[in-house]
Amino acid sequence: MSKTLRIKKGVDIRLAGAPSTECAAAPAPKVVAIQPPDYPGLTPKLAVKAGDAVSVGDALVFDKTFTNVKVASPVAGTVKEVVRGAKRRIMAVVVEAAGEEKHRDFGVWNGGGRDALVAHLAEAGMFAAFRQRPFDVLANPADTPRAIYVSGFDSSPMAASTSVVVEGQMDHLQRGIDALAELAGAGGVHVGLQAGDSALGGLKNCKTTAFQGPHPAGNVGVQIHHTAPINKGEVLWTLGLQDAINLGALLNTGKYSARRVVAACGSEMDTPRHLETVVGAKLADLGLKVHDGARVISGSVLTGTNAGMEGHLGAFATQVVALPEGHDPKFMLTEGWLSPGLNKFSASRAYPTWLMPKGKTYTLDTNQNGEDRAFVVSGQYEAVFPFDIYPVHLVKSIMVNDIDAMEKLGIYEVAPEDFALCEFVCTSKIPVQSLVREGLDALKVELG
């Protein structure tokens, strides 16, 4: 029996359009793209060129620094194009699926020591899914992390359900956890469970802690902070639950698996439910029915990217959300700042959200709901930030690029996603997540 920790700070944004527990297999995508910008800290080098034929598991790109770390193709087919952005940065490697099952065979893993396992995972494209704290970037395969953390649930709005995700995959997951236990240092593997959910109850070879409370209780950073916080000089690895399953599948079957169960949800999505597809699938290929003019997001409403139907599922995305765009100006008396706001959602008590029944859901659009301002209100971030860290002061130290202050204020423990709710609740509409990313990058450069 694992212990239960109660997270008090945070907020559940009660959005309309949560997915049902139904899980359907999405049509096989015709086009798939690997998008290197999804992997913070990875500097991509091409392993293929346009026109090359690839099998599932063949490397598309590798990292410039850790050259053995590869990102593999989720499907078999032909490399269609390499999309480049400013300064010829590789934005995506697009693969046209051939519609056949052709896997590169990595061989079933029968043991062979930690170093060989790392090399095996890196070669098969699985290691690219590991992230390290501090900095929330691609892990260094040469490190031995103090511990490896997997969050067993997603607490973000309308998230995919753990029981749907792991259905029929428990063998792979356990195998993945076993492998992580071999990779981890003295701290072992830690899996964060959702209090009251028994979907992951049978896991062995790891420490578990149950977390109760609102988002961001499911963020791995919060789970680390409340179990064994990171100190300066320590390195931890984190891995997504679905990547842990895929890792186990690789070891069990010898084939690279890019399986993703995503919650196709949001108020502009017809029949919100779970869909099974692969990483990088083109969203238009998934058979989604999205209302006209909606914003289609790969990832959660708090941290995802505005991909559009022509975009692709991000490397770490477990949701596809359709939200109404908020281009319409809102008249002050009817919908704006002087309105009663019965249908507005606010974590503050400035609107009557807190007086409404707890089951009421809200349709939020993408309007910023106010203009950019300097910091005025205090105490707002602290209420949704379950760390023993002063978020506003940390953000301010990043704004003035004070490396020393960032270190002292605890930047090692956080990732941009941990600040997503701060960004949501901010009265002054400060772009907190991108600031934190800048701060982490600046610190990483400083420390070399």
Place this chain on the structure above:
Amino acid sequence: MKAIHNLIQSVKPHFEEGGKLSRFWVVFDSLETFAFTPGHVTSSGAHVRDSIDLKRTMFLVIVAMIPCLLFGMWNIGHQYHLSLGQSSDLLANVLVGAWKVIPLIVVSYGVGLGIEFLFAGMRGHSINEGYLVSGMLIPLIMPVDVPLWMVALAVAFAVVVAKEVFGGTGMNILNVALTARAFLFFAYPKQLSGEIWIHDVATSKAGGMLVDGYTGATALGHLAGTVGTAASEASAATMSLFADGGMFSLSNCFLGLIPGSVGETSSLACLIGAAILIWTGIGSWRVIASFLAGGLVMGVLFNLIGANAYMTINPVHQVVMGGFMFGMVFMATDPVSAAQTNTGKLWYGFFGGLFSIMIRVFNPAYPEGVMMAILFMNVMAPLIDHYVIEANIKRREKRLTVAAA
């Protein structure tokens, strides 16, 4: 709404870059965003955002001030008629009050927003909402008969020196409204003491129409006169004003039926405002509660010392007199000039309340201690936060050494 929106959009080109009226873009932009929350959509980070914005926040603070404003208007008329010994009705009282207060509000907003527009235009940023609150606070902490030109001067000083030189809303160190009050207090000490707390009291006095016992002084003004004499020698007449049935009895002070600045007299109205601020979460309950605690603690301490008549006043009576309650609810809670950390807010509020009572009793030259106390704590707030955060940093460092050991 559609019509208003179309009208705004039709004149918009004139104000945009290259238009005839482009120099008035700031004015146009602020009016447009006032009427319509703009259709800006999120481009980075979280795709959905909380409905709260600074306009809503500031608007709720103004709502919280309405009880003080309305009661203040009525009380001006009430005090005026009382000083003449006349009976009056609700309407007559409010009319006298409105006659005095509305010009104050007009001058405060006119001058303050004028300067804000000027600075926003010069710096090319949009108007911030901060002055909406300051502009209402300033009339409420002015004596009734303060000359309007003084108000204009004080507002100009406060907005420029306390706020704009630091970078505008969110950047100031001192509370803007209190700076305006402090400016008047130090620049025009003669005019700001004596017979300006009741409308036309000087004229009435000259005309011999004033009721006996009316000097036009505030409760704190009376009490300041007793300092320096031993408790037993204190003017019995003064202290009798504070006994049951006196002009400054506990119930009169609590309800606010006493002379004073426009909006500060009624503790009841201030507490209604406090309830609104705490209920909506806009004002920090930590600051308000600890401020009150600080004031009461100092009051009790003075009771124990009892060196003069002023010190012997009941602590509850102390905190319902003068501007203590108004300062506690509307000035100390200003999030920009207060401490930012939750722990810091408790210390900030506690010492603010403590010093308010201490200054008014120890230094009769400053009958209104709360103004000095809050300005002082505004200056101290960053220091308080510094120590709170330093403790957090120490905690983290200690964890590191434990892990290393």
